[in-house]
Amino acid sequence: MPEKPEIVISQLVNRINENSRRIKLIEQKIDKIEESVSRLDKSVFDQINNIKIDLERINSKIVMINEKLSEIDSQIADINKNLAKAATKIEVKQLESFIDLINPITSKFVTKEEMENFLERKLKKA
Template structure:
């Protein structure tokens, strides 16, 4: 009978070992599934990151083009501004326009001028006598 006890204990131990091996296999399978899931997630994140990187590079390129265009426009405006009249020049032009403005200036006719000259001549002649 002692032999039977040993044989019974052997299958029980074997069963226990089998159960443990199955549990370990199940754990390994779950770990493999998690790893696969993580790998897929990483691949998806890498794809998303590449898309975002490309998008950002395109936006940066667009901004560079816009800045270049703005710089060209500014240079064109600066070249044209050299031809503009300065503030001092505009003030001089205004002064000359005010001088010859018929609404604000007092002009004399030819006859009035001749009369005035004659009067001045007479007054000068009187003073000399």
């Protein structure tokens, strides 16, 4: 059964219109996807730049911390050298004992006059 050419043309026009509509929808979806990809690219680019900036800050802080640690190491070495030169507890106790021994306030020293009198008495007895 042959169809009338008008019906065939009408069906073809309908199909073409439907296909055109579908193509238009697909193009719109592609445009939306391209916009989304573009936004994502920009977002990723911005985040990468922010990460680079953060890494530079972290790196400068690490350099600063390393410098401070070097200074602290140097100061500790100086302190250790000075501690090696400092007197120990035992040495301080020995100095205290020696000072107590020769301290005129706590020790009993003989004056010249007392010694002369003592020697004169000893010589008289002998």
